Amino acid sequence: MVAVERIWQGDRNARIRLDKQPWGPAKVFKKGMTHVSYLLIGLLTGGAFTLYFRDAPTLVGEFVTGTAPAVAYLFLGIFTATTYLLGGIAREQVCIYMCPWPRIQGAMFDRDSMLVSYREFRGEPRGPHKKGDGWEGRGDCIDCKACLAVCPMGIDIRDGLQLECIQCALCIDACNEIMDRVGRPRGLIAYDTFRSLESEEKGGPLRLNIIRPRTMLYSGLIALASVVVLIAAAAKTVVDINVIAERNPLYVRLSDGSVRNAFTVKILNKLYDARTFVLSVEGLAGADLSVVGIEGRPEISVAPDGLREIRAYVTLAPGPLAGIPSGATSFDFVARDLADGRETRRKTQFRRP
Ligand code: SF4
Numbered sequence: 001m002v003a004v005e006r007i008w009q010g011d012r013n014a015r016i017r018l019d020k021q022p023w024g025p026a027k028v029f030k031k032g033m034t035h036v037s038y039l040l041i042g043l044l045t046g047g048a049f050t051l052y053f054r055d056a057p058t059l060v061g062e063f064v065t066g067t068a069p070a071v072a073y074l075f076l077g078i079f080t081a082t083t084y085l086l087g088g089i090a091r092e093q094v095c096i097y098m099c100p101w102p103r104i105q106g107a108m109f110d111r112d113s114m115l116v117s118y119r120e121f122r123g124e125p126r127g128p129h130k131k132g133d134g135w136e137g138r139g140d141c142i143d144c145k146a147c148l149a150v151c152p153m154g155i156d157i158r159d160g161l162q163l164e165c166i167q168c169a170l171c172i173d174a175c176n177e178i179m180d181r182v183g184r185p186r187g188l189i190a191y192d193t194f195r196s197l198e199s200e201e202k203g204g205p206l207r208l209n210i211i212r213p214r215t216m217l218y219s220g221l222i223a224l225a226s227v228v229v230l231i232a233a234a235a236k237t238v239v240d241i242n243v244i245a246e247r248n249p250l251y252v253r254l255s256d257g258s259v260r261n262a263f264t265v266k267i268l269n270k271l272y273d274a275r276t277f278v279l280s281v282e283g284l285a286g287a288d289l290s291v292v293g294i295e296g297r298p299e300i301s302v303a304p305d306g307l308r309e310i311r312a313y314v315t316l317a318p319g320p321l322a323g324i325p326s327g328a329t330s331f332d333f334v335a336r337d338l339a340d341g342r343e344t345r346r347k348t349q350f351r352r353p
């Protein structure tokens with residue numbers, strides 16, 4: 001968003017001048033195009049997030065032809081508006097007041113943490129410096145405020161570490177440029193630690209203490225989280241089956257003495273191509289499976305990235321029924337993918353009197 005603002009309205013000084021100007025065609029154009037660009041970015045990022053929940057190429061086509069579901073337009077609008085408001089209007093206020101990270105980050109620091117720091121012992125006393133003047137009795141900071149001008153959070157790093165600082169290091173680059181121009185050593189603002197700053201102030205060396213209990217603990221936690229994510233990714237299924245047994249009634253006794261249970265079976269195909277599954281039951285000897293609306297072998301086609309819901313009956317004739325105890329008996333519904341033979345199963349229960 002900052003880059004967009006710079007494209008349409010120029011650098012910080014140009015923007016300040018533009019803000020002070022009375023409204024006219026040029027100002028309306030520059031401000032208007034900035035906000036149109038923000039909205040476009042919001043639409044593209046919001047749109048991308050909406051596409052995550054459905055088959056993306058299909059949904060894009062539906063958006064273009066105006067045939068997408070109303071809820072898709074609703075969420076596209078919500079994501080566009082929130083991106084525009086948070087990224088284009090609220091900006092750093094989001095980082096300061098809404099994001100919990102600065103608080104977490106503050107709790108994680110210690111005296112050996114590398115942070116963007118102002119070398120006060122070197123910079124003070126600050127003040128303007130004329131070409132040809134000496135540097136005796138004064139600090140290297142010429143109070144040009146370049147570090148303040150580039151700071152996206154609008155803070156002055158010379159006041160010390162602040163909660164708002166996002167450690168972007170833009171002030172380091174800005175100050176180094178100034179130091180080059182006035183012929184002073186770089187690094188008036190630099191990455192440094194509290195302990196090192198104290199040492200340097202007394203003329204001691206730069207002190208870096210990277211391996212310490214805190215860094216080892218954080219590294220361990222990051223490694224642990226990475227392993228959990230990798231395991232979760234490896235265990236991710238591409239087909240899922242969900243079975244809901246009918247509760248009312250739990251079973252039906254047929255005129256020939258058989259007992260029938262009804263189930264709602266949902267097969268979720270997370271793949272990008274249509275799949276056909278053969279549904280069967282395992283662990284219930286002699287069970288007969290029938291699917292409403294499908295004659296013979298229960299072959300169920302599921303669209304790409306789609307969900308198919310079917311109603312299935314599992315029936316036990318009097319003979320097999322005698323082989324299971326009263327009450328509930330566990331068995332599996334199995335969906336076998338005809339394309340690759342992969343089986344997905346879901347445990348449920350058959351109930352009899
Ligand atoms: S950019 Fe450097 S010299 Fe300029 S005000 Fe900031 S600290 Fe001082």
Ligand code: SF4
Pocket residue numbers: 116147150151152153154155156157164165166167168169170171172
């Ligand atoms: S590191 Fe970034 S946010 Fe922090 S003071 Fe410097 S410019 Fe500002």
